[in-house]
Amino acid sequence: MSIQLSDLGQVYLVCGKTDMRQGIDSLAYLVKRQFELDPFSGQVFLFCGGRKDCFKALYWDGQGFWLLYKRFENGKLTWPNDEHEVKALTSEQVDWLMKGFSISPKIKSTKSRDFY
Numbered sequence: 001m002s003i004q005l006s007d008l009g010q011v012y013l014v015c016g017k018t019d020m021r022q023g024i025d026s027l028a029y030l031v032k033r034q035f036e037l038d039p040f041s042g043q044v045f046l047f048c049g050g051r052k053d054c055f056k057a058l059y060w061d062g063q064g065f066w067l068l069y070k071r072f073e074n075g076k077l078t079w080p081n082d083e084h085e086v087k088a089l090t091s092e093q094v095d096w097l098m099k100g101f102s103i104s105p106k107i108k109s110t111k112s113r114d115f116y
Helices: 024-035 091-098
Strands: 011-014 044-048 054-060 065-071 086-089
Touching: 011 024, 011 091, 024 044, 024 054, 024 065, 086 091
Parallel strands: 011 044
Antiparallel strands: 011 086, 044 054, 054 065
C-alpha cells in the first residue's frame, strides 16, 4: 500500500539534515521559525536525517497532526543539502521520492533518463 502524499496538499521538502528524534511539536516549530511557513496550512512537510535512509512527513488535517515515517530497507535517498531551503515538489517528484528515487532526474543522453 502506498500513501499518495500529494493528494493531501502541496508537499514541501525541507532540505538538509534534520534530527530525526524530533517529534511533531519540534518539526512544526522548525517549519514556522526557519522557513516562515504555516504548519497548520494543510500542506505536507518532509524531513530527512543524516543517514538518508528514511524521512518523516508532517501533516495537519484540520483536527490534529499526522507524523508519518518511511524507512527504505535498501539504499539511500538523494536529499538536497542546503539547510536554509525548502522545495515545493510536484506530484511526480513526490511519487519518485516515495519509490526511493531522486526528485531531480539526471539526463544521461537525449534518449534516456536515469535517476541518481
